[in-house]
Amino acid sequence: PTGVGKTELAKTLAFELFNSTRSMISINMNECADIQSTNQLIGVSSDDASCQRNISLIEFVRQQSYSVILFDQIEKAYTKPWKFLLNIINNGYLNDENGEMVEFNNTIVIFTSNIGAQIISERIQNSLSATNNNTNEKLSQSIKDEVMKQVCLF
Structure with missing residues (x-):
């Protein structure tokens, strides 16, 4: 889901x-919705000035072979x-x-996606609304008690 701290x-x-943290590059795949921006990301020439990135992926890895590459919202990328x-x-x-070959052997590649976040949220809401308020309060109190117990053990 969105806003949970993936980045x-x-x-x-x-x-x-x-x-x-400079050894990480974060790429929002929203920006790769067409072939020009994708080519710019990779490091292939692009005539479209609106697609200019500060640095291409290939150049980033060439300069910093030990790195983390985050492809955020991968489901929104062009093919x-x-x-x-x-x-x-x-x-x-x-x-x-x-x-020229640029090796990615020393990189950690992370893909994130929000696919299914809405469905999960809806199911949780449906599950919560199907139970009565008394059950929700008991569940909430039980979770709170367990968390506090773990905090005290720490």
């Missing part, structure tokens, strides 16, 4: 493993990113526009 978790992972993402996962490298 923050990736930043923390980058910091813990590589001592810097082409799937091809290059599969190449990273299967082969561990990408070729830049000059044919």
Whole structure:
């Protein structure tokens, strides 16, 4: 679901493993909704100035081979990113526009998605509304008691 700290978790992972949050690149796949922006992301030339990123994925990994790459909202990407993402996962490298190989062997690749978040939320709401208020209060109190017990043990 949205707003649960997926990006923050990736930043923390980058910091813990590589001592810097700068070793993480976060790519919102909303920005890869067409072929031009996807090519720009990868590092292939694009004539569309509106798609310019500060740095391409290939250049980022070339400069910082030990890194975390976060592909956020992967379900919103154009179809082409799937091809290059599969190449990273299967082969561990990408070729830049000059044919030079950039290895991704030392990167951690994270994909996030909000697919199903609405369905899960609706099911929880339906489940809660199906029970009576007394049961909800008991459940809430039980959870609170258990959490407090764990906090006290800590």
